[in-house]
Amino acid sequence: MLTLYFSPGACSLASHIGLEETGAPYEAKPILLAKQQQKTEAYLKINPRGKVPSLSVDGKVLVENTAILTYLARRFPEKKLMPADPAEEARSIATMCWFSSIVHPSYQHSRRPERFADGEAAQAAVKETGRKSFWANCQEIDSMFQGKDWIMGSQYTVVDPYALVFYGWGVAGGFPMKELSAYTAWRERMMQRPTVRKVVESEQNVST
Ligand SMILES: N[C@@H](CCC(=O)N[C@@H](CS)C(=O)NCC(=O)O)C(=O)O
DSSP states (O other): OEEEEEOTTSTHHHHHHHHHHHTOOOEEEEOOGGGTGGGSHHHHHHOTTOOSOEEEETTEEEESHHHHHHHHHHHOGGGOOSOSSHHHHHHHHHHHHHIIIIIHHHHHHHHOGGGTOSSHHHHHHHHHHHHHHHHHHHHHHHHHTTTOSBTTBSSOOTHHHHHHHHHHHHHHTTOOGGGOHHHHHHHHHHHTSHHHHHHHHHHHTSOO
16 A cells, blocks of 8 residues: 655655556545644654655655655556666666755755744845755756756656656746746646646645
8 A cells, every 4th residue: 555645735746746657546645734744743653754755655654755756666667757777767866866955955945044044144144045046956957858858858757746846836936937948848748747737736625
C-alpha cells in the first residue's frame, strides 16, 4: 500500500504528481501546513522531521522528494520516468538535488526570513537576497527548457513535476513568471497532461 502525505501547494506536489504518473493505486493524505498539522504527534511518528512529502510503502516511510521520485521511477520502470542511461539518470538526480538544496531554500529565504535570522534588518536582508536568488534560479530553470519538450530533454521524467513546484511558487510570490517563455510554454505542456491536471485540481480542492 502506498500512502502519500502532502500539503496543498507545497513541494510535496512533485511526489504527488510522480505517484499519479505510476498509475498505481495510492492514498493521498493531506497534512495541512497552514494548520501546523506537520507538528502533530501522529504525523511526527510518520516523519519525525515534520516535513512533507512522506511516502509510506507498506508501512516503511520514505522522505525527500528526490528520494521518493527516484524510488517511484525505479519501482515502476515500465513507466519510463527516468532515463535508462546511467549518466542521464545521474544528471536527473543531480537536477533534483539542486532543486532541493538551492532552489527550494532560496524561496524559503524570501518567504520565511524569520527562520534564518533574528531582527528586522537582518530578516529584510535575508528576504531580499532570497528573492534575488530565487529569481536567478527560475531564470536558470527557464534556460534548461530552451529547445526541449521536458526538462531533461525529449523524455518526460520525474524531474518535470519537481520543476512545476517552483513555477507555482513564483506565481504565488509575485515573480514575473510569464517573462520566462520556455518555462511558461513547458508549464502549459505540463497542464495538458491529465495526470498533472488531476493532481493540481485535487490539491486545489482540499479545504485548508
Ligand atoms: N528537501 C525536502 C524539503 C521538505 C520541506 O521542507 N517541506 C516543506 C513544505 S514545502 C515542509 O514540510 N515544511 C513544514 C515546516 O517546515 O514546518 C524535500 O524535497 O522533500
